[in-house]
Amino acid sequence: MGNIKSVCNAFEHLGEEVRTFETIDGIEACSHLILPGVGAFPQAMANLRERGFVAAIRAHVAAARPFLGICLGMQVLADEGEEIAPTKGIGLISGRVRRLDVPLHIPHVGWNNVEWRREHPVFNDVPCNVDFYFVHSYFFEPADPAHLLAVTDYGRDIPCALTDGGCVVAVQFHPEKSQENGLRILENFALWDGRLGC
Amino acid sequence: MLKSRIIPVLLLQNGRMVKGRKFSDFRDTGDPVSASKVYNHQDADELVFIDIEASRAGARKNRDVLYRIIEKVSVVCFMPLCVGGGINSVDDVVSLIRIGADKVLINTAALENPDLVHEASLAVGSQSIVVGIDVKKIDGRYVVHTHCGQAPRPELDLASCVRLMEASGAGEILINSIDRDGMMEGYDLELLKQVRVQTDLPVIACGGAGHFRHLYEALIDAKVDAVACASMFHFGDNSPLRAKAFLKNKGVLLKKI
Numbered sequence: 001m002g003n004i005k006s007v008c009n010a011f012e013h014l015g016e017e018v019r020t021f022e023t024i025d026g027i028e029a030c031s032h033l034i035l036p037g038v039g040a041f042p043q044a045m046a047n048l049r050e051r052g053f054v055a056a057i058r059a060h061v062a063a064a065r066p067f068l069g070i071c072l073g074m075q076v077l078a079d080e081g082e083e084i085a086p087t088k089g090i091g092l093i094s095g096r097v098r099r100l101d102v103p104l105h106i107p108h109v110g111w112n113n114v115e116w117r118r119e120h121p122v123f124n125d126v127p128c129n130v131d132f133y134f135v136h137s138y139f140f141e142p143a144d145p146a147h148l149l150a151v152t153d154y155g156r157d158i159p160c161a162l163t164d165g166g167c168v169v170a171v172q173f174h175p176e177k178s179q180e181n182g183l184r185i186l187e188n189f190a191l192w193d194g195r196l197g198c
Numbered sequence: 199m200l201k202s203r204i205i206p207v208l209l210l211q212n213g214r215m216v217k218g219r220k221f222s223d224f225r226d227t228g229d230p231v232s233a234s235k236v237y238n239h240q241d242a243d244e245l246v247f248i249d250i251e252a253s254r255a256g257a258r259k260n261r262d263v264l265y266r267i268i269e270k271v272s273v274v275c276f277m278p279l280c281v282g283g284g285i286n287s288v289d290d291v292v293s294l295i296r297i298g299a300d301k302v303l304i305n306t307a308a309l310e311n312p313d314l315v316h317e318a319s320l321a322v323g324s325q326s327i328v329v330g331i332d333v334k335k336i337d338g339r340y341v342v343h344t345h346c347g348q349a350p351r352p353e354l355d356l357a358s359c360v361r362l363m364e365a366s367g368a369g370e371i372l373i374n375s376i377d378r379d380g381m382m383e384g385y386d387l388e389l390l391k392q393v394r395v396q397t398d399l400p401v402i403a404c405g406g407a408g409h410f411r412h413l414y415e416a417l418i419d420a421k422v423d424a425v426a427c428a429s430m431f432h433f434g435d436n437s438p439l440r441a442k443a444f445l446k447n448k449g450v451l452l453k454k455i
Contacts, residue, residue, distance in 0.1 A: 003295060003296070003298070003300070005272070005296070005297070005298055006272065006276075006298060006300075009272055009273045009276075009298070010276055012273070013273065013274075013276070038323065039323075105398055105399070105400070107323075107324065107325045107369070108200075109325045109369065109370075109400070110200045110201065110203065110400070110423075111200065111201045111203065111243060111453040112199065112200050112201070113199070113454065129454065130454045130455055131201055131453040131454050131455070133277070133278060135300075135323075135325045153199055154199075154200070176276060177276060177277055177278055177300065178276070178277075179238065179241075179276050179277050179455065180455060181455060182276060183276060
């Protein structure tokens, strides 16, 4: 799915050891799992299912290890997506993925401000309302407002960072393309043990 | 709210960065990878790379050089990268995205074959397809040019081109004035306004910036979404940081870091 290389480049720049997986062989040895991605929801879910990634991701999360979804990698965590045809998602964060319904240009592309609604270790030291790089036509509407970490202002408040309340965090924007503030999020994630609070 | 973008343009020739005037008289302006790093630190919002050799004389000889540069840039610059020059197939588009480009800039091939824009947008998404249109004023009329400004195409009506590119799946339009290129006397605002009313797509102004006030005119008077600059940053001590300080004082909404 999509441009994995940029995400790898960013973590390598931060001095982290990165492995990419086309099959699930060895994936259980990873301390942190990242699902990046651009593309369409149904195709992505089909790929993830066929290759056993859905089960591998569930096992990683069940072991309380940190998981980060980026862009489409966030959206597939939902119960269901409506892009092209209704498609079941992985269901790690309850909610639906819907088409952006704002009277503005779709896709939403460019630098937009992110307003934090809750504190989270992965977003430590990232100021409120600094800009991140977005590219998307669909957005994740969480069923439980307690899962909402941040919104962006595109016609109205659009959810753009979520958590399952445990070891899963997900962002709609691209930290790997958002310069210093983006790299800080990736670094925080790499240092995170998957637990909340102190 | 989406922010106005400031985009340094890096023209590439034989692995070096160059800049000319009116699409000719190119001068060496340094190493593109070092320049990209500097622009990254100077808070540029995006970078555009154009391989100016690639679309001339049908040459594809320096593809490897371009690819190596983009690969090197993508490990030091964590911002959107747009790459163009001589792209004429979906394979070109996919390869560039795969090595680290976020967007591709298609010019001649898009205008000659709008189906390519359509197919490329299906392959990588409209958001990654920027169509570049080079324009020169001849006898009071804006004439579209292809092949890096070398081929006038009077049969292509500018307004129709813009609409056709949008309908074909382009995600953004970069409009470049050949007359203003490298002259540093301001963007062709009339040209930008004509393009602006033809499309809802983001429009990037290119060609002519020499003073920060030119950026303001394009963003506010001509209502473009982004301003591309080369000479202004290459020659002299202006930088995206200083441009942004000027624009912020005038109330333009820009990326906050």
